[in-house]
Amino acid sequence: MQRAAVIGGGLMGHGIAQVLALGGLDVVVHDPVPGALEAVPRRIAENLEALGIERELSVELEPDLETAARGADWVFEAAPEDLPLKQEIFERLDKAAPPTAVLATNTSVMRLGDVASRARGKRRILGTHWWNPPFLVPLVEVVQGPETDPTAIERTMSLLHSLGKTPVHVRRDVAGFVGNRLQHALWREAFDLVDKGVCDAETIDTVVKAGFGRRLPVLGPMENADLVGLDLTLAIHEYVLPALDPPSQPSPGLRRRVAEGELGIKTGSGFRSWSEDQAAAVRERVFAGLAAANQAENGVTA
Numbered sequence: 001m002q003r004a005a006v007i008g009g010g011l012m013g014h015g016i017a018q019v020l021a022l023g024g025l026d027v028v029v030h031d032p033v034p035g036a037l038e039a040v041p042r043r044i045a046e047n048l049e050a051l052g053i054e055r056e057l058s059v060e061l062e063p064d065l066e067t068a069a070r071g072a073d074w075v076f077e078a079a080p081e082d083l084p085l086k087q088e089i090f091e092r093l094d095k096a097a098p099p100t101a102v103l104a105t106n107t108s109v110m111r112l113g114d115v116a117s118r119a120r121g122k123r124r125i126l127g128t129h130w131w132n133p134p135f136l137v138p139l140v141e142v143v144q145g146p147e148t149d150p151t152a153i154e155r156t157m158s159l160l161h162s163l164g165k166t167p168v169h170v171r172r173d174v175a176g177f178v179g180n181r182l183q184h185a186l187w188r189e190a191f192d193l194v195d196k197g198v199c200d201a202e203t204i205d206t207v208v209k210a211g212f213g214r215r216l217p218v219l220g221p222m223e224n225a226d227l228v229g230l231d232l233t234l235a236i237h238e239y240v241l242p243a244l245d246p247p248s249q250p251s252p253g254l255r256r257r258v259a260e261g262e263l264g265i266k267t268g269s270g271f272r273s274w275s276e277d278q279a280a281a282v283r284e285r286v287f288a289g290l291a292a293a294n295q296a297e298n299g300v301t302a
Helices: 013-022 034-038 040-051 065-069 083-096 150-162 179-195 201-210 221-228 230-243 252-259 276-297
Strands: 003-007 026-030 059-062 074-077 102-105 125-130 139-143 166-170
Touching (some): 034 040, 179 201, 230 252
Parallel strands (some): 102 125, 139 166
Antiparallel strands (some): 125 139
């Protein structure tokens, strides 16, 4: 049995510990706040009850960080988003954890190079950005720092797959990684529209939920661009992007693909490659997904 230490027993930490324990790992949780540490078993039990999982999980509680890290194969840090605090934690973990242990931070936006700056063993430090709640959202962004050993990335991706998660490899150490850069770009524009009086906050939420948000569970933005055609996408971007604040221009990669005749599904390649069967499958998936969403909202069962 592999042993995992979770550093931080709060909102994210207890959920990460739950996933690890359900996956068969021997789990120890550390939190410097006694009340937060003592609440971990109760919070996990409440989650399991809400999910209808009739199983008791044994999670060890440890008030000392070094003791928690000792003997761990995996360490998942889930402390508050405070850079000096995380730097201190990883400096201590690097000394306390076995040299073969992978050390992972759950930061949602901070660069790995910043988080690991005070640790010596940077090759084993990486990011695992779990999404809240971690026991319900499948995605985990596995972030490669400037000195991370690719083997540590492979080991972590394999572990997360075995736990039933959906890991993705973020190959460059950029603030916000992938998910939060996309999410907060949307929020930035939403706040700007409200600030400028274009619409109110409720309208923003309605437009997303009743509009393009309906497609997002079954159609990602790159698939969508290829589906509607990159020539149309470029024409829209040439008109609307200069009107944003701050103004911008279409992606050079988008312009190049259009110039080379790679227009998406209709030409067999765009940002992704498409066979006829793949094109038909994505159209069927979108139709079925939208129909199912409409049926669920209207209380209609298939």
